[in-house]
Amino acid sequence: GGTGGPSTSVITKVKPKTKRPNLYRVLILNDDYTPMEFVVHVLEKFFNKDAEAATKIMLHVHHHGIGECGVFTYEIAETKVTQVMDFARKHQHPLQCVMEKK
Numbered sequence: 001g002g003t004g005g006p007s008t009s010v011i012t013k014v015k016p017k018t019k020r021p022n023l024y025r026v027l028i029l030n031d032d033y034t035p036m037e038f039v040v041h042v043l044e045k046f047f048n049k050d051a052e053a054a055t056k057i058m059l060h061v062h063h064h065g066i067g068e069c070g071v072f073t074y075e076i077a078e079t080k081v082t083q084v085m086d087f088a089r090k091h092q093h094p095l096q097c098v099m100e101k102k
């Protein structure tokens with residue numbers, strides 16, 4: 001390889017490129033004002049949970065202060081957080097939604 005000069009040999013390794021994407025947890029936080037039914041609705045609408053799974057997560061957050069809604073790649077997690085925050089604001093609830101790297 002190279003331009004002119006003495007001939008050199010360049011060995012190019014072929015690497016199997018199956019890189020795993022970084023994953024992010026989307027979490028909701030407890031507060032004293034957001035109605036329980038609203039949180040269940042959010043989990044059904046944005047995280048595709050059925051009523052039972054959504055209720056379980058909501059009660060976990062209510063009792064422990066924080067809980068996981070799902071795990072996503074960066075762009076999907078960011079979109080979920082924005083959707084939940086916009087929806088909560090639209091309905092004038094203080095519900096907080098955040099993401100963290102796994």
Ligand code: TYC
Pocket residue numbers: 028029030031032033034035036039058059061062095
């Ligand atoms: N603590 C709220 C209440 O008693 C319910 C609630 C649950 C709020 C989960 C937010 O992420 C939350 N109405």
